[in-house]
Amino acid sequence: MQRAAAPSPVYYAGNAPPPPEPPVRGRLWRVLGVLSIVMSVVLVAGSLTAYGFWRRLDGQIDRENVDGRLGVDRPEKLNGSLNILLIGSDSRAGRNARYGTEPGQRSDTTILLHISPGGENAIGISFPRDSMVQMPSCKRRNGTTVPAQFGMINTAFSNGGPACTWKTIESLTDIHIDHYVEVDFAGFKRVVDALGGVEICVPRRIDDPKAELRLRPGRQVVRGDQALGYVRTRYALGDGSDLDRIKRQQAFMASVTKKATDKGMLTDPGRTYDFLSAVAKSIKADEDLTLSVMQRLAGSLRGMSAGKVRFVTVPVEAYPQDRNRVQFNRALAEPLFRAVREDNKLPEPEPVPVGNQVKPVPPAQVQVGVYNAAGTPGLAQRTADQLTERGFQVVKVGTADRTYARTQILYGAGAERQAARVAIAVPGPKPRAWRAARPGRVYLVIGKSGARLRGLNASVPRVAGEIRADRDVCAAT
Incomplete structure (x- = not known):
């Protein structure tokens, strides 16, 4: 193979050799309906195609402008997924006055709904409201600033509304x-009433006047106040803990999702529209969740089934200073967060060498250096971490002194098959020999x-x- 000519020197941090520039080619309750609402919208809406x-x-959705209150130091978007923050407000204002006169409002339900690229799968991640966390400074709607502080995660909402909860979860x-x-x-x-009620299953008779909840044992359908009482009660069911209630609420959400994706719902346009209209009248959203965004989302999720939707809780452990509080178990939570950050589509079939094409070696036999020539902080390290997870030997991570338009895969003498393996992991760039590279x-x-890496089967x-949303509601009763 003819070798490429050596380029003019461009020095890298860590003394990495310079690549050539390629040609340019262009507390009181948990509003479980939150997740149910959004999930139902995105799963059912695909059956409504008429623009009118x-x-x-x-036009029925109440929207708020949060621009300017999220800050500029936000996480980078690494893939084509969609992440929606779902917030349950315990406000007693207006139509909610019958539930008490408690001042202010908190976000006693905080869920991150992650929809994989292409609508392949969805996962709802619950953040326990008793979690002790560090919260960033936040701007209120009136322009004043609440300083950074340590406390329960639901405090963020009372500090600065949905924008502050949004900023906190990102941080x-x-x-x-x-x-x-x-x-x-x-x-x-x-929303529950628009669905015609939701199926639940309870292990024994329940009589809780405080929660306005009276249920017979076994499988049954609840509506309106009964449904609300079911997700509000804390001591009539379970051990009274917040975590135990979250599990019950997740089962409720799974049942809602299962019903919303039922064929009877999907094939009845009138029923579907009535349901979605109830959803639209019940939510508040950011101004960027526009009509066109909702249409694109519905189209991409048209084929999703309840079996592809699951609900989890952020792994937590006891908070040492207060036995009534918890804190994130970082050793278990971080792999979950990382997987969501880096979630990609299911992998395409790996290319099969044909004729004289180079046969790639296994990732474990590849020594690769990863260098950032894009000017995006942390990009090389994130990519290197992903390659390491896939079995590659990452021997160097560096930063270029200049930026390049195109990503390149370069290899030294005897490393053609190794470069072929990198090209499979990072589709797009064609490997090129480089005389100045280290052999192998x-x-x-x-x-x-x-550099978008090919997705893994279980990211x-x-x-x-x-x-899972397709489970039997009485399975754990």
């Missing part, structure tokens, strides 16, 4: 959030065109205690 229907739904997970949706008590009941070494130089791992 969409316009009428869009804790390093996951880029695209939109938020908020719902209150009355909205929750409206491959160099991945990430330009402004980026978002299974989590202990997770609930």
